[in-house]
Amino acid sequence: MLSCEGADFSKVLKRYDIDLQVEMTPQEMAAKLLPADPVFHKVAEEVMYMRFKTVGPVVAQAIKERDPLDVINKGLVAGMEIVAKLYAEHVYYLPEIMMAAKTMEIGIALAEKQVPGGRESKATIVMHAAEGDPHDIGKNIAAVMMRSSGYTVIDMGRDVPVVDAVAKVEEVKPLFISGTALMTTTMTAFPAEAKMLKDKGYNTPVMGCGGAVNREYANSYDLGIYSEKAPQTPLIAQKLLDGYDWQKIREEWDNIVGE
Ligand code: B12
Incomplete structure (x- = not known):
């Protein structure tokens, strides 16, 4: 009968690619x-x-x-x-x-549930994952951070049609709307939303976020602002509360987020 006595399983029971591809387990x-x-x-x-x-x-x-x-x-x-x-x-x-x-x-x-509540909401913001985009893990993290910083977050979920996002802005008049896109095919939702809002006379900033978007892209359309990491967003939101508009946020971005 086959005996396992003396066998060193640490050499066998290990994912093959960990040893091959990365230095650390x-x-x-x-x-x-x-x-x-x-x-x-x-x-x-x-x-x-x-x-x-x-x-x-x-x-x-x-x-x-x-x-x-x-x-x-x-x-x-x-x-x-x-x-x-x-x-x-x-x-x-x-x-x-x-x-x-x-x-x-x-x-x-x-x-x-244990984060001290009952505080007065600083402002309402709308968050969503772009039309056609199912990736919402990063958005959910950012939403928690905004809630815990005292904002009322209307989270529209994922794959939110451009027209629905615009309609929500018209309905609740948020401080800003943020969108997450992890796919290059979906990030075009943000300039589309911004254009529709602008055509309707709104000046609401449209924050482009998520892996597919960079600062240059988010700054390439009117109303567009950028936030790369969740902890940067409350800092930007505070400046909007202080009266900055989307142009001033862009100009002062490095100072605001401390880059
Ligand atoms: C998980 C995942 C999925 C899951 C999503 C589940 C979910 N509920 O989110 C599922 C399985 C559904 C999925 C599906 C697809 N996926 Co996918 N997916 C991923 C993966 C592996 C991880 C994404 C993730 O959650 N990361 C962890 C989170 C924490 O990171 P994050 O989202 O980037 O968020 C951070 C920042 O971006 C930022 N952030 C994000 N949102 C926000 C919002 C605000 C306000 C702020 C401030 C910051 C912020 O902060 C976060 C923390 O640092 C990526 C690979 C990758 N490298 O990213 C591919 C990836 C995004 N997927 C990809 C693709 C192509 C697809 C599919 C089209 C695949 C297919 N052929 O079917 C489908 C989509 C089909 C469809 N249209 O429905 C591509 C996109 C390529 C591109 N450039 O377009 C990627 C990059 C993989 C790849 N390398 O090819 N996917």
């Missing part, structure tokens, strides 16, 4: 990238290892020890950022991204 990356704070470390680890069954109790404990907003940003979102890095390094693939995002969202839903 997920465990080595974890040691390097996970937050140093033990509480945030544990929370980020839940997302990184896609533990959607245990993230609830871990987050419940974390919000007893740390500010719930920090648990979201320094724990759950930090974990998702590591997952994005692992994806870029070809260590993780699409299923891992989806399961990690699900884990993060379970945790966020729990922690969000």
